[in-house]
Structures are given as structure tokens and as C-alpha cells.
Amino acid sequence: MKDKKNLTTEINPEIRDILIEMGAEDIYKCYQCGKCTSVCPWFQVEIYDYPVFKFSLETALGAVASSEDKKELEKEIDLIYRCVGCEACLDQCPHGISTSNILRAARRLLVDFDSYPDTLKSTVQKTHNVGNPFGEHRENRADWAKGLNVPDFQQGMEYLYFPCCLPAYETRNQKVAQATVGILQKCEVSFGILGVKETCCGEVIRRIGAEDIFREAAKANIKEFNNSGVKKVLVTSPHCFTTFKNEYPDFGADFEVLHTTQYFSHLIDTEKLKINKSFNKKVVYHDPCTLARKNNIYEEPRNILKGIPGLEFLEVENFNRNLSLCCGAGSGGLWLEWEKEERIVNVRLKQLMDTGADIIAVACPYCLQMFEETLKSMNADIKVMDISEILYECL
Amino acid sequence: MYMVKHALLYKEHVPDGEAIVFSIDIRTGGKDYEEFITRAKEEGNILYIRGKPARIIKQGDDLVVWCINTLTGKQLRVKCDMVVLSMSMVPSSGALDLAKALRIHTNVHGFFSEAHPKLRPVESLVPGFFLAGTAQGPKDIPDTVSQASGAAAKVLTLFSSDEISHSPIIACVNEDLCSGCGICVATCPYDAREMDERKKIVSVNEILCEGCGACISACPSGASQQKNLTDNQIDNMISVLLHSNAEALERE
Numbered sequence: 156m157k158d159k160k161n162l163t164t165e166i167n168p169e170i171r172d173i174l175i176e177m178g179a180e181d182i183y184k185c186y187q188c189g190k191c192t193s194v195c196p197w198f199q200v201e202i203y204d205y206p207v208f209k210f211s212l213e214t215a216l217g218a219v220a221s222s223e224d225k226k227e228l229e230k231e232i233d234l235i236y237r238c239v240g241c242e243a244c245l246d247q248c249p250h251g252i253s254t255s256n257i258l259r260a261a262r263r264l265l266v267d268f269d270s271y272p273d274t275l276k277s278t279v280q281k282t283h284n285v286g287n288p289f290g291e292h293r294e295n296r297a298d299w300a301k302g303l304n305v306p307d308f309q310q311g312m313e314y315l316y317f318p319c320c321l322p323a324y325e326t327r328n329q330k331v332a333q334a335t336v337g338i339l340q341k342c343e344v345s346f347g348i349l350g351v352k353e354t355c356c357g358e359v360i361r362r363i364g365a366e367d368i369f370r371e372a373a374k375a376n377i378k379e380f381n382n383s384g385v386k387k388v389l390v391t392s393p394h395c396f397t398t399f400k401n402e403y404p405d406f407g408a409d410f411e412v413l414h415t416t417q418y419f420s421h422l423i424d425t426e427k428l429k430i431n432k433s434f435n436k437k438v439v440y441h442d443p444c445t446l447a448r449k450n451n452i453y454e455e456p457r458n459i460l461k462g463i464p465g466l467e468f469l470e471v472e473n474f475n476r477n478l479s480l481c482c483g484a485g486s487g488g489l490w491l492e493w494e495k496e497e498r499i500v501n502v503r504l505k506q507l508m509d510t511g512a513d514i515i516a517v518a519c520p521y522c523l524q525m526f527e528e529t530l531k532s533m534n535a536d537i538k539v540m541d542i543s544e545i546l547y548e549c550l
Numbered sequence: 551m552y553m554v555k556h557a558l559l560y561k562e563h564v565p566d567g568e569a570i571v572f573s574i575d576i577r578t579g580g581k582d583y584e585e586f587i588t589r590a591k592e593e594g595n596i597l598y599i600r601g602k603p604a605r606i607i608k609q610g611d612d613l614v615v616w617c618i619n620t621l622t623g624k625q626l627r628v629k630c631d632m633v634v635l636s637m638s639m640v641p642s643s644g645a646l647d648l649a650k651a652l653r654i655h656t657n658v659h660g661f662f663s664e665a666h667p668k669l670r671p672v673e674s675l676v677p678g679f680f681l682a683g684t685a686q687g688p689k690d691i692p693d694t695v696s697q698a699s700g701a702a703a704k705v706l707t708l709f710s711s712d713e714i715s716h717s718p719i720i721a722c723v724n725e726d727l728c729s730g731c732g733i734c735v736a737t738c739p740y741d742a743r744e745m746d747e748r749k750k751i752v753s754v755n756e757i758l759c760e761g762c763g764a765c766i767s768a769c770p771s772g773a774s775q776q777k778n779l780t781d782n783q784i785d786n787m788i789s790v791l792l793h794s795n796a797e798a799l800e801r802e
């Protein structure tokens with residue numbers, strides 16, 4: 156009986172139908188060409204074969220997230236949670252299939268049955284309990300702004316600045332939020348923050364598969380934004396950006412969203428922001444998946460960097476713009492540990508360092524966190540900075 | 551298909567070279583073609599890999615093709631000296647202009663359309679114009695030769711008789727009604743109408759007229775009519791039809 160199980164893939168229409176219901180409706184479009192697999196960042200981890208192209212077909216057969224054998228199911232969970240949601244596969248798929256969406260459907264099923272990695276369970280639980288994935292206290296959410304004279308958001312202000320949980324709580328990332336408000340204050344932008352009234356945008360937990368808790372978070376934020384009369388939101392994180400812009404409208408949100416790179420680039424173009432100092436460094440820009448591929452923001456970050464005097468701008472050969480490689484932190488990846496030789500972030504850092512740059516410029520708190528953490532153990536001669544930090548230094 | 555031939559030719563000229571074909575679905579539409587591919591794989595020693603390459607990266611002097619073998623799920627990074635892209639066939643750049651000049655219809659891809667795919671495969675809808683070869687669609691040499699032979703035979707048929715027969719339903723102009731507005735001249739898709747600039751009246755070239763009826767609907771004065779199918783005749787046919795239907799209904 157056991158042998159038979161290994162030899163034949165059982166077709167399980169029930170699971171297939173549930174997954175289609177949960178958002179895997181694209182599975183039938185796949186014609187098994189395999190392109191997705193060789194642009195997936197896991198392809199760069201040469202010792203590991205990640206079978207991206209199989210997920211559509213296997214879902215159509217009901218063979219994803221369906222093993223009854225515990226060991227087998229664990230293997231499947233491992234596969235399902237390796238996807239970092241970078242959408243490189245979607246970018247190259249001839250039929251426009253987003254494998255990360257198919258896997259998200261499988262994740263929703265796994266979350267419903269509570270069979271998903273423990274670290275991610277705690278991430279979801281913390282977001283549910285205290286409104287951020289790190290389990291930090293809600294009342295400390297505005298601590299990063301202490302002493303900076305950042306006003307609370309009030310009706311009539313033009314922008315709400317929403318920093319994302321990482322810059323709100325994590326020491327290294329707090330500097331990004333601080334630099335951002337520094338620039339905004341210098342340009343006399345009318346803005347405020349919601350501080351302790353913010354809740355995590357919920358992007359991560361949605362991609363982990365905890366749909367219900369995501370909806371709770373989304374509704375809480377939308378309610379708070381509406382009550383405060385928010386019309387325009389400025390965000391540091393591309394993850395907040397895409398969630399607010401592309402996903403919140405499904406729950407009744409009606410506000411404009413701008414990423415800081417978009418806004419700063421606009422301020423420079425309209426001469427409201429003047430760059431006074433030069434930055435004599437070689438800087439390579441890492442396109443964050445969610446800002447670049449997902450939201451087509453390629454030029455603004457480059458505009459800002461290229462406009463800084465003294466700055467030598469570098470690109471990663473073969474892996475820039477839509478072909479950029481994920482840092483590995485997306486879709487819960489920040490909380491998952493893989494074998495050292497199997498880490499996407501190491502591959503990406505090597506590519507970035509090979510350009511000979513002094514500084515890696517990023518525009519996403521997740522990339523910043525991922526690179527900083529990894530560099531600590533590498534003793535490399537390269538620094539990571541958010542574009543806002545570089546810009547702030549040059550004012 | 552043609553890349554199999556190229557691969558085989560390459561192997562003939564460079565016997566110790568290696569040829570790899572990346573493909574996902576091979577369609578061999580023709581007699582003995584499957585055997586041809588099998589021969590290429592077996593005798594020609596050409597390696598077929600199922601998988602669509604995603605990227606071609608330059609590494610020093612080499613080109614590296616990134617792909618996976620979808621049958622085994624294994625990653626492949628194939629170093630090559632040359633990568634040949636096997637492109638699909640498209641109509642030649644002037645084809646559309648030619649089609650417009652000859653008033654031959656084209657399909658969505660810009661290939662010339664035949665009058666009927668089964669019954670009139672080598673004729674266009676415009677009398678006197680025949681189709682052969684890749685103007686009509688992607689084709690290999692044997693198919694082109696057969697189609698061209700058919701087209702040549704059709705041309706000969708056309709020239710073999712002393713007279714050309716033509717459908718009697720063609721347009722004519724009632725000179726008393728024609729106002730010389732010229733609308734029909736612009737409308738006619740076959741260039742069959744000509745304005746007599748002196749008389750300001752239009753005449754019809756009866757050989758060119760295909761009886762399509764466009765000018766009849768376009769003419770604001772009712773001057774343009776189809777011979778044997780005038781408005782009057784059609785009206786009468788309709789009323790007879792309605793009348794007989796009404797009679798039949800009454801009888802019921």
C-alpha cells in the first residue's frame with residue numbers, strides 16, 4: 156500500500172477545488188515550459204532544485220498540500236514556504252501565471268489546518284495580538300520619532316507618513332524612518348504620523364497564508380485612516396505600498412499611496428528638494444522585488460541616486476531592474492532559516508559585492524534588514540543604506 | 551521544424567560539434583516528419599531537451615543558456631559558442647502593402663486569405679489572383695511546390711477558354727438619377743467604378759465589378775443598382791413572399 160502511494164500521484168479533486176477557490180485559478184494556463192524555474196532565485200542556489208514549474212500541474216492534480224503521511228507533508232510544507240513571492244516567475248511566464256499566488260492558496264489551506272512552520276505561526280500570532288510581526292509593544296510604536304518633533308497626524312495635513320513595522324521597531328531600520336522625516340521636515344512638507352494607532356499593513360501574514368488575520372489588520376488600518384481623514388499616505392516599505400495600493404481597495408480603502416522614492420524624486424524634479432553635498436562613493440542599487448517588478452517603480456530610485464553629485468552609480472550586470480534577484484526576505488522569508496549554502500541572500504550579496512561598490516542602496520526595509528543581518532557574519536567591506544539615508548546625508 | 555534541418559546541416563559540416571535543441575512541444579505536421587526528427591535525434595546525435603530557456607547570459611566568451619529539463623526537474627546551465635533563436639515565420643514586410651494594392655484579404659497574422667480553405671485553396675477572393683507559398687501561410691518547400699502547381703493549373707484553366715464567364719449580377723448606373731456625387735467610386739472595393747468628369751456621371755467596368763453591392767447601399771440617389779437584383783425586384787420578391795405567407799396563414 157505504501158509503495159503504491161509513492162508510485163502513483165493520487166488525484167485529489169477536492170483539494171484542487173479548494174485551492175482554486177483560494178486563489179489558484181491560474182493553474183490550468185500552465186503548459187509546463189519551465190521558464191519560471193530558471194528565473195526563480197532558488198535557481199541561483201545551485202545545490203537545490205526548486206520545482207517551480209510543477210506547482211501548477213500538481214495543484215491541478217490536487218497533489219499540493221495534500222499528503223497524509225506526516226513526513227511527506229513536511230516536505231511539501233518546506234517547498235510551499237520556500238517561495239519568497241518575488242514574482243520573477245510571473246515576470247517571465249509566457250502565460251502570466253503567478254506561482255506565488257498558487258502557493259499562497261496552498262498556504263491558506265495549511266494555515267487553516269495549522270500545519271505551517273512554527274516561526275511563522277508566531278509571526279502571525281504576534282501580528283494578531285500586538286499589531287506587528289515582532290511582538291513589540293504597541294505603545295512603543297512611535298519611539299523611533301522621539302525627540303524629532305514629528306507631529307501626530309491631524310485632519311488637514313497633506314501626508315500621513317507610515318513607516319512600516321521594521322523601521323518603527325528595529326534599531327538599524329529606525330534610522331531610515333528618521334532620515335525620511337528629516338528630509339520631509341527640511342522640505343517643509345505637511346505630514347504627520349499615526350504612531351501607536353498604526354497596525355502592521357499585513358502583507359507578510361497574508362503571504363504566509365493567514366488571510367483572516369490579514370483582513371482584520373487591513374480593516375483596522377482602513378478604519379483608523381478614515382477616522383483621521385487620511386487622503387495621501389507616504390510609505391517607506393514597498394510591501395506597505397503594494398498592500399495599500401493594490402489590496403486595501405478591496406476592503407473599502409480610498410486613499411493615494413506614494414513610495415518615498417517616488418515622492419523624493421518628485422521633490423527633486425520640482426526643485427523643492429536641493430541636494431547640497433556630494434556623496435563620493437560607488438553605489439550599487441538593488442531593485443526590491445515588490446517595488447520594481449510588482450509595481451514598476453524602476454526610474455525614481457535611480458533618478459535620486461544619479462542626481463547626487465560625486466556618486467558613482469552601478470548596476471548589477473544581468474540582474475538588475477526586472478531581472479533583479481530577491482534578497483530572500485519576502486513572503487515570510489525573513490523569519491525562515493535555511494542551510495547556509497542554500498540562502499538566496501548570500502547569492503545576491505555576492506552579486507552586489509562583485510560590482511565593486513562601497514554601498515548597496517536599497518529602498519525596502521526588508522532588503523535592508525536581510526542584508527545587514529547577513530553582512531554581520533561576513534565581515535565584508537560594504538555597507539547597506541536606504542536611499543532616504545543617502546539622500547538625507549546630502550542635504 | 552526547420553531548426554531540425556539546421557541542426558542536421560550543422561552536424562554534417564561540423565561532425566564533432568554538439569547540437570542541442572531546446573523545445574517544449576514539437577509539432578511535425580507532415581508525412582515522414584516524425585521519422586525525420588527521430589533520425590535527427592538518433593543518427594544525427596542531436597540532443598533534445600524539453601524546457602524553455604529563460605535566460606541567455608554572457609560569461610566571458612561563452613553564452614550560458616539557463617533552463618531546466620522539465621522531464622527530470624534538473625537545473626541546466628549550458629555553455630554554448632552560439633545560440634540560434636528559432637523564430638516563428640511572419641509575412642514579409644511588404645506583404646500588407648501588396649495585399650492592399652491587390653485588394654486581397656489577409657488573416658489576423660497578415661497572411662493572404664484563400665477564397666475557401668477546402669474548396670478553393672489556391673485562389674484569392676479577387677478573380678485573377680492566385681496564391682502560392684508562404685504569402686498564404688508558413689509552409690515548407692514540398693507544400694509550396696504543390697500549392698504553386700495548383701495555382702499554375704488554375705491560371706491555365708483561366709487562359710484555356712476564349713471567353714471569361716462572369717456572374718450576371720453586377721452593378722449598373724441609372725444615368726438619369728446619378729448626381730455625380732462620387733460616393734460609390736470611393737466605396738467600391740474593386741475599383742470598378744469610374745467618374746466621367748465631363749458628364750459627371752459614373753460608369754461601371756463590368757469585368758471588374760464583383761457584384762458586392764457596396765455601391766448600391768452607398769448611393770444616396772438610388773442610381774446605382776444591381777442588374778437582375780434591383781431594389782424594385784427585391785421589394786416585389788418580399789411582398790410576394792409576405793403575401794403567400796399571409797395566404798398560407800389564412801388557410802390554416
Ligand code: SF4
Nearest residue numbers: 195238239241242244
Ligand atoms: S515568486 Fe519568486 S520565489 Fe516564488 S516561485 Fe516565483 S520566482 Fe520563485
Ligand code: SF4
Nearest residue numbers: 185186188189191248
Ligand atoms: S513559466 Fe508559466 S507556463 Fe511555463 S512552466 Fe512556469 S508557470 Fe507554467
Ligand code: SF4
Nearest residue numbers: 728729731732734769
Ligand atoms: S453614388 Fe449614386 S449618385 Fe453618386 S456618383 Fe455614384 S451612382 Fe451617381
Ligand code: SF4
Nearest residue numbers: 738759760762763765
Ligand atoms: S457592385 Fe461592388 S464591385 Fe460592383 S461596382 Fe458596386 S461596389 Fe464595385
